[in-house]
Amino acid sequence: xxxxxxxxxxxxxxxxxxxxxxxxxxxxxxxxxxxxxxxxxxxxxxxxxxxxxxxxxxxxxxxxxxxxxxxxxxxxxxxxxxxxxxxxxxxxxxxxxxxxxxxxxxxxxxxxxxxxxxxxxxxxxxxxxxxxxxxxxxxxxxxxxxxxxxxxxxxxxxxxxxxxxxxxxxxxxxxxxxxxxxxxxxxxxxxxxxxxxxx
Numbered sequence: 001x002x003x004x005x006x007x008x009x010x011x012x013x014x015x016x017x018x019x020x021x022x023x024x025x026x027x028x029x030x031x032x033x034x035x036x037x038x039x040x041x042x043x044x045x046x047x048x049x050x051x052x053x054x055x056x057x058x059x060x061x062x063x064x065x066x067x068x069x070x071x072x073x074x075x076x077x078x079x080x081x082x083x084x085x086x087x088x089x090x091x092x093x094x095x096x097x098x099x100x101x102x103x104x105x106x107x108x109x110x111x112x113x114x115x116x117x118x119x120x121x122x123x124x125x126x127x128x129x130x131x132x133x134x135x136x137x138x139x140x141x142x143x144x145x146x147x148x149x150x151x152x153x154x155x156x157x158x159x160x161x162x163x164x165x166x167x168x169x170x171x172x173x174x175x176x177x178x179x180x181x182x183x184x185x186x187x188x189x190x191x192x193x194x195x196x197x198x199x
Contacts, residue, residue, distance in 0.1 A: 056119070
């Protein structure tokens with residue numbers, strides 16, 4: 001019979017996320033991971049496999065506890081409000097990080113995925129989920145008349161995904177409120193219905 005784990009899996013994954021987020025995948029050693037997670041190397045390997053497998057689990061955990069949670073919360077709001085709230089929270093979280101680490105998912109897309117087909121598929125699947133979230137809200141807003149129908153929902157969703165990626169990258173090198181909000185503002189204005197009645 002397998003022995004029960006002697007640690008809180010969510011807590012140790014939280015610690016792994018922070019370690020990878022601070023140092024990046026390549027620069028993070030298994031020894032650093034084990035120390036930050038409060039477990040020994042044998043327990044780490046038994047529970048999570050090698051460093052690559054742990055990074056995959058940590059990335060999933062990060063997405064579940066940040067991006068997915070934010071999408072679920074914003075999807076309960078009115079469509080236009082939900083999109084605005086999503087971006088507002090992203091900007092605030094980016095500015096509140098004193099280390100300017102950006103987004104672990106975007107960091108993985110830039111630093112790890114180009115060299116690893118498995119991570120590329122993992123990141124792509126999450127980006128598709130985010131695009132789908134934007135698409136659902138835009139389509140709902142177009143149906144209820146609160147979001148402009150001048151462009152198809154799918155095109156606006158792709159645009160919003162691109163804006164999100166841009167904000168997250170800029171937040172690493174120029175974490176300035178005026179800049180980040182200035183990137184988001186025109187994208188949100190594109191959703192507004194002003195002027196449609198004259199078409």
